[in-house]
Amino acid sequence: MREPNKTASAVREQPMQTATPDGASHSAPPSRRRTFLGYLALMGPAFVVGAWQFGPGNLTTAVQAGSRYDYTLVWVIAVSTVLMIFFTDMSVRLGIVTPTSLITSIKDHLGKWVGVLAGFGVFGITLMFSVGNAVGSGLGLSLVFGGSPVLWTVVCTAAVAFVLAFRNVYGIVEKALLAIVALMAVAFVASAVVAQPDWYRSLEGMVPTLPAGSEILIVALVGTNFSINAAFYTSYGIKENGRTRADYRDITLVDTIPGIVAPGIMTALVIMVAAAVLGQTGGEATSIGALASIFAPLAGPVGSMLFALGLSGAAFSSMIANATAGGTMLSDGLGRGARAGSPTARIFTGIILAFGLIITISFQASPVGLIVIAQSLTVLIAPLLGILILIMANKTAVMGGLRNKWWHNLFGAIGLITIIASSLRLISTLLG
Numbered sequence: 001m002r003e004p005n006k007t008a009s010a011v012r013e014q015p016m017q018t019a020t021p022d023g024a025s026h027s028a029p030p031s032r033r034r035t036f037l038g039y040l041a042l043m044g045p046a047f048v049v050g051a052w053q054f055g056p057g058n059l060t061t062a063v064q065a066g067s068r069y070d071y072t073l074v075w076v077i078a079v080s081t082v083l084m085i086f087f088t089d090m091s092v093r094l095g096i097v098t099p100t101s102l103i104t105s106i107k108d109h110l111g112k113w114v115g116v117l118a119g120f121g122v123f124g125i126t127l128m129f130s131v132g133n134a135v136g137s138g139l140g141l142s143l144v145f146g147g148s149p150v151l152w153t154v155v156c157t158a159a160v161a162f163v164l165a166f167r168n169v170y171g172i173v174e175k176a177l178l179a180i181v182a183l184m185a186v187a188f189v190a191s192a193v194v195a196q197p198d199w200y201r202s203l204e205g206m207v208p209t210l211p212a213g214s215e216i217l218i219v220a221l222v223g224t225n226f227s228i229n230a231a232f233y234t235s236y237g238i239k240e241n242g243r244t245r246a247d248y249r250d251i252t253l254v255d256t257i258p259g260i261v262a263p264g265i266m267t268a269l270v271i272m273v274a275a276a277v278l279g280q281t282g283g284e285a286t287s288i289g290a291l292a293s294i295f296a297p298l299a300g301p302v303g304s305m306l307f308a309l310g311l312s313g314a315a316f317s318s319m320i321a322n323a324t325a326g327g328t329m330l331s332d333g334l335g336r337g338a339r340a341g342s343p344t345a346r347i348f349t350g351i352i353l354a355f356g357l358i359i360t361i362s363f364q365a366s367p368v369g370l371i372v373i374a375q376s377l378t379v380l381i382a383p384l385l386g387i388l389i390l391i392m393a394n395k396t397a398v399m400g401g402l403r404n405k406w407w408h409n410l411f412g413a414i415g416l417i418t419i420i421a422s423s424l425r426l427i428s429t430l431l432g
Contacts, residue, residue, distance in 0.1 A: 091232060123330040
């Protein structure tokens with residue numbers, strides 16, 4: 001089977017194709033073992049997705065989940081993380097096998113209008129995420145340095161625009177986000193150590209329950225942690241890096257699984273920290289700022305600073321990934337280039353950043369409520385993207401030996417049911 005878009009390094013590592021009884025062509029193991037640095041080089045696309053997921057909206061909804069419902073919503077994060085791994089894996093395989101970008105392949109196999117709709121769908125979701133990122137960036141940096149949150153939102157937006165102005169946009173974004181995710185992991189693990197949550201009750205929270213009044217919050221948690229639009233974008237990172245079938249198994253082990261599990265663990269830790277802080281101080285932790293201030297009796301200014309730094313990192317990383325992804329995929333949908341550095345992609349990236357800034361400046365009265373509503377609205381578009389990923393991952397003409405197996409489709413169906421149910425619940429709640 002001919003492999004498209006091979007780089008010189010990919011050609012050297014390309015394995016032999018072996019036939020199996022089902023008639024499909026599968027890759028034999030690479031002819032040489034990969035070095036430690038070789039494994040590190042495979043890390044990136046899924047961590048970009050993880051950084052996109054783990055933004056201020058994710059933190060805000062997780063804080064509210066822990067402070068209002070104790071440990072009872074930890075299960076939402078666990079389920080969302082598992083489903084996210086399967087959809088990200090499908091996108092990885094699509095990025096490996098498709099000769100062009102994912103949206104262009106959708107146009108070729110399902111119709112041009114479907115690809116255009118997908119591009120606009122992702123763009124709409126990134127507009128919603130941009131609101132949470134803009135609000136959260138201002139809150140986080142004001143906690144660290146003081147001053148007006150709106151002023152810091154402007155500063156952070158300008159900093160992101162500066163980073164995205166470089167020519168090799170995706171490469172810069174990928175390296176920056178890998179470093180930020182690592183720093184955030186340290187900050188939130190340290191926060192959990194400081195807060196000393198009840199680990200036994202956290203395990204009890206893995207049992208699904210639906211506390212009264214938690215519907216919108218659960219939808220927002222699903223929208224941020226089971227982010228199909230972020231999974232959709234993984235294929236673009238795979239394509240930018242020129243990954244091949246020979247890389248697939250190693251990508252799964254060193255990038256896909258850890259890149260998605262890391263933000264899931266951090267989000268669960270935030271819920272547990274919020275629950276523990278509320279239980280130990282008797283205060284209310286209904287916002288990021290309130291939670292950070294409540295840390296003071298537990299660990300003094302160090303605890304508050306750790307959490308504020310984590311929020312700032314989450315805001316900056318998610319803002320970069322969100323704007324880049326939305327601009328790239330809408331540009332691709334309109335047939336104007338599928339790379340983050342294309343002129344059209346840069347224009348749409350700027351629009352996403354500007355939208356988040358404008359909404360943040362316009363609605364300052366209830367920033368936390370604005371974040372929760374914006375995050376929950378993303379589930380209205382996500383079912384379309386999930387259906388497209390599932391259809392494309394089952395097309396033998398596209399996937400060959402990397403076509404979905406029955407367990408991929410099982411978890412894919414569960415994921416679609418989950419996101420469609422969330423959409424219907426949100427619609428009924430907003431209308432009712």
